[in-house]
Amino acid sequence: MSNQRQASSASQVPHLSPAELSYLYTSLSLPKTPIRPDGRSPTQFRPLTAETNILPGTNGSARIGFADGTQAIVGVKAEVEKTILSNETLASERGAGPEPTDQEGSTTAAVGGHGSWVQMSIEIPGFRDDDALPVFLSEMMRESLVGAVGTDENSDMTGGLKGRLVINKRWHWRLYIDVLLLSQPLAYPLPLLSLTTHLALLSTKLPKLKSQGEEDPFFDDDWAVAEYLYPRSSPSTGAKISSSSSRPSFVRPPVTLLVISVGENIIFDPNREEIAVADAVLAISITRDTQAGHLRLLSIRTVDPPSRLTQPGVPNSENVNMLGAVAPTDDIAVLNPVTGEEEVPGVWRPRRGGAKRSVISEMVKTVLKKGGVGEEVLEGLEGVEVS
């Protein structure tokens, strides 16, 4: 157990020998055509099963299971809470005072939503709540959720999650997102947790508001008329929306994808062995929130690559046991074009992290481009029946 705790941000390093690591690295870094241990293409995800609305006691829930048996359940609960107005917002409210007619506009301007209204907690078996891995993961996912509107200052405050949680000036929703990983994390659990959270948020419904304006909120008892937190594209849901700030139905919760680079190659949804030899591990959060349906990059975070902690191999030229047994010309150190380090081919050296700019920009491009991986993932998730 203490062994697990030490593996702070990256998952546990599998017990692979330097020779195995080197073999893996070589096959994954083959120019243009990486060979993955499980035969997937570089952008292919592992097969998964997904279902939504599995827990009647929550506002929205989802379960995703990967074929290797790792499963996650996410439950979203919403509570109404009184908004505590800060001095700053009070001041801006006074400024917006002269125009009380424009109710919708002044409401959203006064209370644009707050990041702390979304709370996220992750339970991973074998880890405590305050261990590094759950805390880091939940913050990584929460910041992209909340940040999805941080930049969207101009017109559609209601389009983002923070703005959506505003009921009126004095009341707001508080969203609790609880993520349960049901099995030991076999690979770095981020993609699984992120996809499950996305699905749960898609299926989240809030009761329909009956009160208007600044009244104390009062909701419709009928759960059948409840509205989706992220409005769906079906025409019935987008019924009562003022024309000025149309709540776009194409806004989707963000998805965080795990991407690794090995040599010049970019590999999506890596399994544990692949992460162990990665040069750089990136968590890229994307969302769809523009009219044209383009994807938007929300955040990129680097994840400590576990390859740093692996044991290096010893080249024959430096191995005392092999002294004189091989001709010294056998292994000549060459300069690795990617990392800029001297390496002997076939001998594993722990990666020091860091990746070329061109590789990182290529990663982002692969995610964001039209018909790229990001679009594919979002469409795949959209296809899951949300009943």
Place this chain on the structure above:
Amino acid sequence: MPLDTSTTYPLTKLRLDGRRWNELRLIQAQISTNPASSGSSFFSMGNTSIMCSVHGPAEGRRGDASGSAGGAGAIVDVDVNVAGFAGVDRKRRAGGSDRQSSRIATTLRSAFQSHLHTYLYPHSTISIHVSVLSVDGSLLAAAINACTLALVDAGIPMPGLLTSCTAGMSGSASTPQDPRNNELDPLLDLSLPEEQELPVLTVGTTNSVPVGENNMDTDEEEMKVAVVTMDSKLHCTYVETMLAVGIDGCSQIRELLEGVIKGSSRA
């Protein structure tokens, strides 16, 4: 809406959710739900639903703490996690675990430590992980049933299925039972509103599967009470009635679980 079981029940003889006194809630059970563990199960009684996974028997990881204790047999290690979204209101927890889940974990550990044939696995640990997905009463009983299913799925030998159920009385039952004018009925399988208001008793029973010569001449299968817990106050004259009802519920659940286990091996 005030819940007043004690006044409505005598009139209708129907409980808040429309059940009679001796009816169980809808039970759904499944085994082998999670391929990543040695054994796993899903169990729901009404709106109480629990997922359970078992790892092991495997070599214990804690070298120093249980090095000598594990020599005789396997150690059962139970971890109960009540999800934040399980209740009606989202529960805020400070720190790792709360009192309720650690009490359930302790009860489960002592129940299964003595129930399983642990002597077959010296120097090893059987770790059970219980995730409570939604809470609606009879939590300990449901957890015991879920663990039994998962342990069966993991193939860990035990003398018989350990099943559990709750029983209560339809009133506060603080005065001695009056044999002439008995207006209180025992209730089976309490839901959360009932559990909060009425005295409740959790009972778990096991049957030992007859082996050898005795195999043929068993007309009445032998049942043993393995677990009894009760938190509420109750006059002692009622305990026998409640136990009888609870034990009857346990045997109903046992039949259901046997069906699930036998049915899944066919598929």
